[in-house]
Structure formats: C-alpha cells, structure tokens
Amino acid sequence: MKRPHIKVTTESARFLMSAYRPNGADAQDPVFKKALEQIGSDPGLAKWFNDQREFDEIVLERLNSVQPPPELKSAILTGVRTTMIHRERFQYRWLALAAILLISCFILGKFNFPHAANQFDAFQSDMLALFHPLPVLDLSTDSFEQTQQFLKANAAPTAPNVPEELRRMQTAGCKSLRWRGHMVSVTCFELPNGDFLHLFVVNKGTFADSPIPHGFLKNGDWHILFSESDGMVLMWMSRAPMNELRMLV
Amino acid sequence: MFRDINFEDIVSEHYASLYRFALSLSRNEVDAADLTQQTFFIFAQHSRQIRDASKVKCWLFTTLRREFLRGVRSQNNHPHVEFKPEIHDSPAISPDALRSLDGKAVMDAMTKVDTTYRVALELFYLSELSYKEIAQVLEIPVGTVMSRLSRGKEQLKATLSESVFERERKIIPLPRDEKASH
Numbered sequence: 001m002k003r004p005h006i007k008v009t010t011e012s013a014r015f016l017m018s019a020y021r022p023n024g025a026d027a028q029d030p031v032f033k034k035a036l037e038q039i040g041s042d043p044g045l046a047k048w049f050n051d052q053r054e055f056d057e058i059v060l061e062r063l064n065s066v067q068p069p070p071e072l073k074s075a076i077l078t079g080v081r082t083t084m085i086h087r088e089r090f091q092y093r094w095l096a097l098a099a100i101l102l103i104s105c106f107i108l109g110k111f112n113f114p115h116a117a118n119q120f121d122a123f124q125s126d127m128l129a130l131f132h133p134l135p136v137l138d139l140s141t142d143s144f145e146q147t148q149q150f151l152k153a154n155a156a157p158t159a160p161n162v163p164e165e166l167r168r169m170q171t172a173g174c175k176s177l178r179w180r181g182h183m184v185s186v187t188c189f190e191l192p193n194g195d196f197l198h199l200f201v202v203n204k205g206t207f208a209d210s211p212i213p214h215g216f217l218k219n220g221d222w223h224i225l226f227s228e229s230d231g232m233v234l235m236w237m238s239r240a241p242m243n244e245l246r247m248l249v
Numbered sequence: 250m251f252r253d254i255n256f257e258d259i260v261s262e263h264y265a266s267l268y269r270f271a272l273s274l275s276r277n278e279v280d281a282a283d284l285t286q287q288t289f290f291i292f293a294q295h296s297r298q299i300r301d302a303s304k305v306k307c308w309l310f311t312t313l314r315r316e317f318l319r320g321v322r323s324q325n326n327h328p329h330v331e332f333k334p335e336i337h338d339s340p341a342i343s344p345d346a347l348r349s350l351d352g353k354a355v356m357d358a359m360t361k362v363d364t365t366y367r368v369a370l371e372l373f374y375l376s377e378l379s380y381k382e383i384a385q386v387l388e389i390p391v392g393t394v395m396s397r398l399s400r401g402k403e404q405l406k407a408t409l410s411e412s413v414f415e416r417e418r419k420i421i422p423l424p425r426d427e428k429a430s431h
Binding site: 073 | 256257260265269272278281282286289290293342344347348350351352354355356359373374375377380394395396402405
C-alpha cells in the first residue's frame with residue numbers, strides 16, 4: 001500500500017520539476033518547494049533531478065550557441081529609431097491639429113457663440129432688438145392673469161412670484177418667442193407714469209451655470225435687472241427711472 | 250528615446266533569444282530575422298502601453314508567437330503535426346553524447362518534437378521564461394505547461410538519442426592497421 005503512494009509522489013515531483021529552470025530562478029517558488037524537499041529525501045529522485053538539470057543545461061548551452069545574424073541588432077535598432085521618429089512626427093501632427101482645432105473653436109466661440117459669462121449680455125441685446133421697432137404682441141389684454149394663462153396654454157414660461165403690486169397693474173399684453181431653441185415669454189406692464197415695464201421669463205437652464213448679473217444694468221436708455229425665481233430667470237426691462245423700478249420689483 | 254524604457258538595452262537583452270525562438274518556430278533564418286524585427290517594430294509602436302518594465306520580456310515573446318501564427322494563418326500554411334506515441338521512459342542519453350552535438354543538431358532535434366509540446370519547450374529553453382510566464386504567453390493553464398514540458402523533454406531526449414545514434418552509425422571505424430599508419 002505504501003509503494004504506490006511513494007511512487008505517485010515521486011512522479012508528481014518529476015512532473016513538477018520538469019518546469020524548474022536550470023538557472024535556479026525558481027528556487028523560491030513555493031510550487032517547487034515540496035518537490036525539492038522530496039528530492040532531498042529520495043536518492044532515486046535526486047539522481048533523476050541531477051540528470052535532468054544537466055540535460056537542461058547542456059540543451060540550453062547548445063541552443064544558445066546558435067547566434068543571430070550579425071547585422072540583425074543594428075537592423076532592429078535602425079528600424080525602431082525610424083519608427084520612433086515617425087511616431088513622434090505623427091504625434092506632433094496630432095498635437096498641432098488639436099491646437100488648431102482648439103484655437104478655431106475659441107475664435108468661433110468668441111464671435112458666434114458667446115461665452116457662458118456673456119450669454120446674459122447676448123440675451124438682453126437680442127431682447128432689446130425685439131423692441132426696435134415695437135413687437136407685435138400675441139395677446140393684447142390689460143389683465144396680468146390672462147397673460148399668464150395664455151402663456152401657459154402656449155407652453156411658454158410663466159412668471160413666478162410676481163409682486164402683488166405688479167399683478168394688479170394693467171398690462172399691454174404678452175408674447176412668446178424662441179431664443180436659441182429656448183422658449184421665452186414677455187409680459188408688458190403699463191406703469192402709472194406711462195412707461196412700460198417688460199418682464200422676460202426664460203428657463204434658467206438656457207444660461208447653463210453662468211452666474212446671473214447683479215444689480216441694475218444700463219443699455220442705452222433702458223434699465224435692466226435680472227433675478228431668479230423657481231428655476232426661471234426673470235429679466236426686467238424699462239425706460240422708467242431706476243429707483244421706481246427698484247420699488248416695483 | 251523612452252521616458253522609462255531604454256530601447257537599446259531591451260534590444261540588446263532580448264533580440265538573440267527572440268531570434269532563436271523565431272528560428273525554432275519558422276525553421277528559416279530569414280523568416281526568423283524578419284519575425285524578430287517585426288516584434289521590435291510592434292514594440293516600438295506600443296511601448297508606451299507597457300507600464301511595467303518587468304513584463305517586457307513576456308510581452309515580446311507573446312507578440313512574436315502571435316505574429317508567427319498570424320503569418321501562418323494568412324499563408325494558410327499550417328505546419329504539419331506528426332503525433333508520436335507517448336514516451337513515458339525516455340531513453341538514456343549520456344551527457345558526453347549530448348555535448349558532442351552542436352547547437353544546430355539540438356535545434357533540429359527540437360523541431361522533431363510534437364508542436365504541442367515543442368512551443369512550451371522552446372519558451373522554456375530559449376526564452377528562459379518561468380512556467381507561469383509560459384502559461385501567459387501560450388494562454389493555457391500552468392498545469393498544462395508543466396505537462397507539456399514534462400512530455401516535451403521526454404520526446405526531446407528520445408529525438409536526441411536518435412540523432413546521436415544516427416551520427417555514430419555514419420562514423421565508420423577505420424581498420425587498426427590504417428589507424429597505425431597515421
């Protein structure tokens with residue numbers, strides 16, 4: 001009963017040690033550790049192992065005596081240097097192209113697509129242009145409530161949290177329009193002094209993450225104020241004196 | 250040339266063993282040189298993808314083998330594989346007899362080993378890769394590598410014994426009188 005067990009262990013050791021490199025690089029590999037211990041206690045296995053190592057060493061030595069053609073190394077290095085030069089040139093070309101694209105995008109963005117920070121400027125400029133000459137309103141009514149119902153029915157943004165004083169104020173009417181793909185609504189209030197106050201409402205997402213300008217802005221004889229409420233950006237625009245507007249909004 | 254890898258050092262260190270491996274696969278000196286060059290060419294193109302310098306050797310041998318197989322497939326020229334009966338007890342071959350053979354004879358003997366075992370054997374001797382690295386190059390389990398090495402060595406011993414026998418048979422001993430006259 002013992003012999004078959006010993007024989008299997010020896011066979012296993014021989015099987016494992018066939019993968020043991022003759023230069024001893026695998027000496028620390030735990031896979032070979034037990035097999036090496038077995039070799040130490042089995043003279044027959046030890047002889048086989050010594051013969052095996054000698055065989056491996058001679059084969060290795062003989063195979064290593066086969067030398068590559070003398071010009072091969074220089075041919076490889078020359079070929080590789082050429083490849084590297086091409087690769088670097090190729091990379092530089094890509095870098096140059098990327099730089100050109102970047103500059104082009106910047107220039108195009110500068111002239112055609114206002115930077116996020118300038119989007120409010122563009123918005124107010126475009127809306128001001130709408131009032132030269134005066135726009136044709138979609139709905140003419142003196143009721144603020146009616147303007148909001150009309151805008152809502154036309155899927156245009158309505159004004160949230162409008163001060164009560166303005167709600168009670170008479171309106172000229174309202175209009176909806178598209179600006180760069182976004183719906184914009186405008187409600188026109190008639191101020192007691194005869195001036196108009198125009199309220200533009202647009203979704204805040206229209207301006208991405210750009211910060212809303214603070215305080216009153218002046219554009220020609222127009223006074224402009226931006227505010228934010230319930231995810232909407234409100235732009236108030238009037239020729240009325242600034243302090244009067246301040247009291248209203 | 251490279252930030253982390255000195256290409257010239259890598260070529261100097263590995264080109265000879267790669268050439269021998271290529272020679273054993275292609276059995277043709279011109280093809281072996283081409284394969285070696287092609288391997289370094291690919292390495293030059295992809296060297297930046299290899300972050301661990303210790304993996305370079307394994308990468309080179311894997312690439313060379315893949316390139317060889319790609320070439321074989323494209324030529325539809327699969328090497329003929331002759332399966333031999335398994336040899337469990339290898340014939341004894343004395344170290345002196347083995348030493349009497351030159352590198353070419355050993356290389357020729359290697360080519361007669363079954364392809365299945367031969368590639369693992371070539372990687373073991375020619376690249377001195379560990380059994381784990383061979384498993385990686387051949388994409389097979391480590392147990393299979395050990396099995397192929399074990400059987401491959403038995404076949405190599407048998408083939409080398411035949412080579413020694415054939416060589417000795419060709420040497421016709423001179424008659425004693427003629428020997429004396431020299």
